[in-house]
Amino acid sequence: MTYNRRGLLLTLGAVGATGALAACGNGVGSSGAQTIDARVNATVNQMYAQYPGTRDLAAKSAGMLVMPLITEAGLGFGGGYGRGALRVNNATVDYYSVFKGSGGLQIGAQQYAHVLFFMTQDALGNFRRSPGWAAGANIEYAIPEGGETLAAETTTSLAPIIAVIFGKSGLHMGATLEGVKYTRIIP
Template sequence: GVTVDYYSTTKASAGLQIGAQQYAHVLFFMTDDALMNFRRSPGWAASANIEYATPERGETLAAETTTSLSPVIAVVFGQSGLRVGATLDGVKYSRIIP
């Protein structure tokens, strides 16, 4: 029921895309094992998505290895910008140490 850690993400993508987008996301670990596996992993995840963002709203239809292979729920919020695309992505999660 509390925030455990903060992470930064670095993302690379390839596919058909145009524009710029900014967003935030949070991961909810539904079991202790899911959290421990994430903490012990090297932090790499792969995904595929179709997305758009306008100044008024944004939507993403995506599948990511972090959430598809374990009991983890990802929530994306605060999307802004002007972008449309269909991509394959790689993400690196890095723990921020205070």
């Protein structure tokens, strides 16, 4: 079997991304329900403090999926992972993991939080009935920068799902939810 430099770099990138994800404290292997709920509570409180307009989104939503810490890493091939909870009427009803895979020109690692606001009962029902829901074009992104207010009135009338991405740290290009798969878990 012959090895070339490109294959070696891609393999090292995939191994490195997997190692970074496993070592980043994002809940891989050690997060029980209490730990996930504590992280979800802290994330929601941080979001409300930094972006007060999200309180209106939460009040108007049928439910929200809170992912307190998503870690992405990549060198050629990359991946991302995190765990969180689905909240309906401010109570946890299910736990979910999120996985993201990617390939292409990339290098780096980053962490961020995100919350999906399900603005209709249909959107929430479709998410809960799905054995593995993949985020796609039906998501409206509201990425607040520097304490901006989110206009709940304009976005809720058009989008069944609104994603708020915040708390980014690290050096990696982009933070989108396209190509992300959510799966119900038992912590």
